[in-house]
Amino acid sequence: MSRLALGSLTVSPLQAALPEKEAAEVIAYAFSCGINFIDTAQYYSNYGLIRRALKLTSDPEGIVISTKTYAYSKNLAEEAVEEARRELDRDVIDIFLLHEQESYETMKGHAEAYEYLLECREKGIIRAVGASTHHVSLVKGLIRLKNEGIPVDICHPLYNMKGFGIADGGEKEMAEALSELHSMGTGIFGMKALAGGHLSISPEEALGFVLEKPFIDAVAVGMQSREEIDANVRFFRNGRFSKTDRKKLQNKKRVLHIEDFCIGCGACVRRCASGALRLTETDEINPAAYGDFTSDFTLPVSSVGDGKVYRAEADDGKCVRCGYCTRVCPVFALKIY
Ligand code: SF4
Ligand code: SF4
Structure with missing residues (x-):
């Protein structure tokens, strides 16, 4: 998998709301540049865009798709899994996460849904399960679950150099918890390395900070255009943005x-x-x-x-x-x- 994952929310209805054809072409362009990992969610309502992009791609089976759901019951989880399989036109979903979990207790509150995801994993319908979060408490909760023998393959945490957006702590607390979880064998792909634009003023420092952490396996970055994809791919290849790329990122503060x-x-x-x-x-x-x-x-x-x-x-x-x-x-x- 590429270390750079395409955050698909940015082209989707909740954000830029690009026309479907245009959005699918942007996603397909990212795939053609070597990004073979895409992050989505049931909440993003963009499976159709991704399906369309996969059709434009030479090796659709080589693309790793991570999605997530707010389902808390078995029925809702089943609906979420079937929706993803149907709408993405895939028999097997690579990564299926519980969306925006906060703690051990919220995971317990979603136990039925998580158990269903684990059943699908046993059957081979899902390859990996876990949770996404803005909370240090959840990462600690995942460590506790693993100690109890419950599989947690993947964690998708909010993580950046200033700790922007971490709901219950700072960068250091999150790093400590992630490091421990990673050492237990859980794969970690971060989000919000640029904190939604707050850290765009120094993108090399912000992305470099996250990428040099040994517990970060990959990072999802939202991208809306071919230019942004080119700039990020260049950065992930050689650790630098060109002057022009940097300026564009710095001027592109969303509000x-x-x-x-x-x-x-x-x-x-x-x-x-x-x-x-x-x-x-x-x-x-x-x-x-x-x-x-x-x-x-x-x-x-x-x-x-x-x-x-x-x-x-x-x-x-x-x-x-x-x-x-x-x-x-x-x-x-x-x-x-
Ligand atoms: S922006 Fe105003 S109307 Fe819309 S959800 Fe918030 S409080 Fe309600
Ligand atoms: S972080 Fe900002 S964009 Fe996200 S839900 Fe809160 S107010 Fe809305």
């Missing part, structure tokens, strides 16, 4: 934008694992913005219950631009540009 017509329902606040969103009181009410939604959605006054009007506000320092919150907004007020 989470919250539209004025946010109705303060709080769904995004509950969804954000990084604690980057909160509701703040506002005096501004634009009745026209609410008009279309009053019959279908709860007004902000009742979402908080104190008679005041709220809007979502983001703490840019905490937001890792994953785009997960955009999917839960009932009025499509959240966008990543």
Whole structure:
């Protein structure tokens, strides 16, 4: 597998929302450049794009696909596995993870789903199982599970040089836990090495920091264009970005934008694992913005219950631009540009 994994969220509906043909061509281009590892998720709604990209590829079977699900029950896990096999047009899924797990306890809460993934692994329908996370506690939880004899083949943690986005600790705590888990035989592929753009100002230092860690087997990097793929492939081959590549990366800071017509329902606040969103009181009410939604959605006054009007506000320092919150907004007020 290539150490550089293609993070597929960036071209998908939750982020750039490229037209399907264009997105599939970008993915296929990455495969043609030697990236043979792609990260996706049931939540990303992009299996169709990947299937289309695989059809454009000379060796589709040589591409390693990692996906993940929020399933907590056996039925939901079964649906997730069958959806992936059907939509990706694959009999065997290489890596299937539980998505955004937080601790030993959340893994226990998802035990039925995990057991189903392990059954599929026994049958050869899945090759490797594990979990993705923003939490040090989960990595420690995976160590505990392994000590109990439960297989954990792969961990997909958020990890970067400044610890941006790690929900319950810093870089050092995460590194210690990952190092121990890796020494027990679990493969580790990181995410958010550039912290959603916060570390793009020094991309060589940020990526180099992660890649030199002996416990990091691969790193998923979100890429939206052929240019970005070329730049990253060059970096992973020779450890350097050209001046032009570096400048483009530095200028490409994405931000989470919250539209004025946010109705303060709080769904995004509950969804954000990084604690980057909160509701703040506002005096501004634009009745026209609410008009279309009053019959279908709860007004902000009742979402908080104190008679005041709220809007979502983001703490840019905490937001890792994953785009997960955009999917839960009932009025499509959240966008990543
Ligand atoms: S994009 Fe949304 S969900 Fe992701 S870290 Fe930022 S505020 Fe949170
Ligand atoms: S989910 Fe949308 S409407 Fe609700 S608080 Fe967040 S941005 Fe506002």
